[in-house]
Amino acid sequence: MSLSTLLLASTGRERSGSREGARRxxxxxxxxxxxxxxxxxxxxxxxxxxxxDYEDSKDYDPVRRYEKLKGMIxxxxxxxxxxxxxxxxxxxxxxxxxxQGCRDLSHHVESARRREExxxxx
Numbered sequence: 114m115s116l117s118t119l120l121l122a123s124t125g126r127e128r129s130g131s132r133e134g135a136r137r138x139x140x141x142x143x144x145x146x147x148x149x150x151x152x153x154x155x156x157x158x159x160x161x162x163x164x165x166d167y168e169d170s171k172d173y174d175p176v177r178r179y180e181k182l183k184g185m186i187x188x189x190x191x192x193x194x195x196x197x198x199x200x201x202x203x204x205x206x207x208x209x210x211x212x213q214g215c216r217d218l219s220h221h222v223e224s225a226r227r228r229e230e231x232x233x234x235x
């Protein structure tokens with residue numbers, strides 16, 4: 114084997130290796146882009162729902178509106194805590210964190226239902 118043959122063979126392997134590395138990097142970046150796009154879509158839905166609920170709350174008297182706005186805030190916080198797809202979310206990991214989050218959400222929904230019943234009776 115001559116020196117030129119060895120150089121051509123090693124250059125071909127390096128090009129093939131760099132192409133493989135570029136392909137892997139492209140796949141990783143594409144996967145990350147898809148995940149971020151899904152996250153953006155979910156957060157956009159949350160913001161749109163908040164905007165609709167805020168506009169709807171203007172029809173209520175101040176006490177009821179306060180309760181509605183407070184419920185909106187709590188619901189949004191619970192969404193962030195319970196959504197494991199979001200990397201910025203602060204939540205406990207594992208089944209225990211999920212169970213606790215479900216308990217908290219259940220308690221919140223139940224207390225909001227009781228408050229609403231209390232104010233509709235008065």
